[in-house]
Amino acid sequence: MADASAAPPERALGGGRLEWIDVARGAGIIAVVIGHVWTRGPVRDAVYSFHMPLFFLLSGLLSRVQPPATFALRQLKSQMRPYAAFLLLLIAVDQIIEPLKGHRPIFDDWPQDMLPVLLGGSWLRGPYTIFWFVPCLMAGRILFNMLLARWPDPLDRRWALMMLVLLPAAYAIGWWMDASVLGMLSVPMALILLWIGAAWQKVAWRPWMWWPFAALSLGGLSGLLPTLNLKAGDYGAPLLSIASAVATSLLLFRFSVRVAPVAGWLAAVGRASLVIMYLHVAVIHYLAPLLGKPGVLVLALLLPIAVYQLLLRIPGARRIFL
Helix, strand or coil: CCCHHHCCCCCCCCCCCCHHHHHHHHHHHHHHHHHHHCCCCHHHHHHHCCHHHHHHHHHHHCCCCCCHHHHHHHHHHHHHHHHHHHHHHHHHHHHHHHHHCCCCCCCCCCCCCHHHHHHCHHHCCHHHHHHHHHHHHHHHHHHHHHHHHHCCCCCCHHHHHHHHHHHHHHHHHHHHCCCCHHHHHHHHHHHHHHHHHHHHCCCCCCHHHHHHHHHHHHHHHCCCCCCCEHHHCECCCCCHHHHHHHHHHHHHHHHHHHHHHHCHHHHHHHHCHHHHHHHHHHHHHHHCCCCCHHHHHHHHHHHHHHHHHHHHCCHHHHHHHC
């Protein structure tokens, strides 16, 4: 185990806001939007090789032990309230926009449609397709914190033994199941990524690491390795595709540390990342038939950022949506 004094500059153990974290989130959410604008081809494959694992790794990197019951209740309150608020908002918007276009709304058979809305996950498509992510991350964080309360050191060998069991289970469940209630299909892999992020807190960067990390990263970014689809439980080539995602994300974290002093705009995007996550697919869904991909990309970022800034200025809306 590396000495704490040799820890890398991006080490984060809680307490205070680090600008590089927002920069990394900003880069990650831009990658997410790009992957939903370009839905096929090398750009899409490069983005899908790392974009969702990045957020799980970053969450693990920022984790610290908290009382399990208190943490679970706080997560349920703070994450599921915005989840429900944004989901209901988009359903209401769809009820208006689709009839104006001469189409039927995605959900138009009430109260029968209440069931897929409540199930979420793989039952939510179109402008709601990203809604699997927050419940999955929340459940992963709750379970990870429960384990962390028992084994506070992520480099404890008991964690390694658990990963030896959890890793094949994650692949087997993803291969066997198609349905995902509230994104729970991906929770086993989320736990693995959260643990890797937490363990990375303890590791000092060494110059020799550049070579294997760069090789693994390029394998995913170039399309040489099968890409990932965490929502569907598709983790690409066993071990290698996930390893590539981890390598790309950790290299991006180091890059974020270096550029943070001059990347305030990217940090601002990162601070709005949750609102962008919820709203960007809807912007793409409604505007893609009207605009070229570059224009859709710009608006899929700018419109949610504008909504985020508006929510910040309305106390009641801020409490509900943020």
